Amino acid sequence: MFGCTTADTFRSVIERLKQLEPQPDLLLLTGDLSQDETTASYKQLQNLLVPLSIPAYWLPGNHDSLTVMEPVLNQPPVFPEKTFSVGGWQFILLSSLVPGCVYGELSQASLAWLEQQLQLSTQPTLVSLHHPPCFIHSEWMDAIALKNPAEFLAVIDHYPQVKLVVFGHIHQAFDQERQGVRYLGSPSTCVQFQPETQEFVIDSIQPGFRLLALSPDGSYETKIERVGSTESFH
Numbered sequence: 001m002f003g004c005t006t007a008d009t010f011r012s013v014i015e016r017l018k019q020l021e022p023q024p025d026l027l028l029l030t031g032d033l034s035q036d037e038t039t040a041s042y043k044q045l046q047n048l049l050v051p052l053s054i055p056a057y058w059l060p061g062n063h064d065s066l067t068v069m070e071p072v073l074n075q076p077p078v079f080p081e082k083t084f085s086v087g088g089w090q091f092i093l094l095s096s097l098v099p100g101c102v103y104g105e106l107s108q109a110s111l112a113w114l115e116q117q118l119q120l121s122t123q124p125t126l127v128s129l130h131h132p133p134c135f136i137h138s139e140w141m142d143a144i145a146l147k148n149p150a151e152f153l154a155v156i157d158h159y160p161q162v163k164l165v166v167f168g169h170i171h172q173a174f175d176q177e178r179q180g181v182r183y184l185g186s187p188s189t190c191v192q193f194q195p196e197t198q199e200f201v202i203d204s205i206q207p208g209f210r211l212l213a214l215s216p217d218g219s220y221e222t223k224i225e226r227v228g229s230t231e232s233f234h
């Protein structure tokens with residue numbers, strides 16, 4: 001992808017993950033897990049994750065096919081569940097995938113399911129989806145974000161246990177607070193996109209991921225890790 005061998009950079013990220021002390025309790029894969037939507041590509045991902053022995057949960061992005069990935073990404077340590085509880089936090093994973101479209105949208109069924117899950121537990125909650133439900137001040141990317149953010153935010157605003165909304169899609173770090181909720185974007189494990197540009201621009205910064213340290217009282221810290229460098233928790 002744009003001169004970046006994605007499998008190689010992903011392996012570099014895997015190697016960095018192996019070095020983390022302590023090891024993460026789980027991995028959250030926020031979509032675009034394949035470029036060609038083939039069974040082989042998802043098997044390659046599953047095989048790369050097995051040696052880590054870290055539970056991994058996933059949701060689909062615009063480059064994914066749910067029907068192709070679901071039968072593959074379901075063998076431990078990869079789990080297909082879209083709601084679960086770990087370390088006193090509730091996790092809710094949504095599909096904003098619209099087949100054939102780059103932008104995302106949450107269906108009425110997804111929004112109803114989200115609300116249903118939020119009514120079941122008052123644990124501090126992390127909600128994740130692929131497309132950003134907010135503008136990231138990058139004109140071209142904001143045009144292919146979530147198409148119905150107001151409907152999503154109306155649900156989130158109603159449940160104060162939601163502390164974090166985490167998304168993929170944007171290939172860059174992003175951090176914004178809205179009404180007590182942090183909206184976080186993560187670097188890609190392959191090529192990075194330059195923040196706050198009108199048009200698509202590749203960024204030369206390294207691949208990486210976001211670390212989250214979640215406490216049962218609902219507090220949290222987060223930092224970006226890039227292959228070869230570290231930023232501090234904040």
Ligand SMILES: [Fe+2]
Binds near residue numbers: 031
């Ligand atoms: Fe995407």
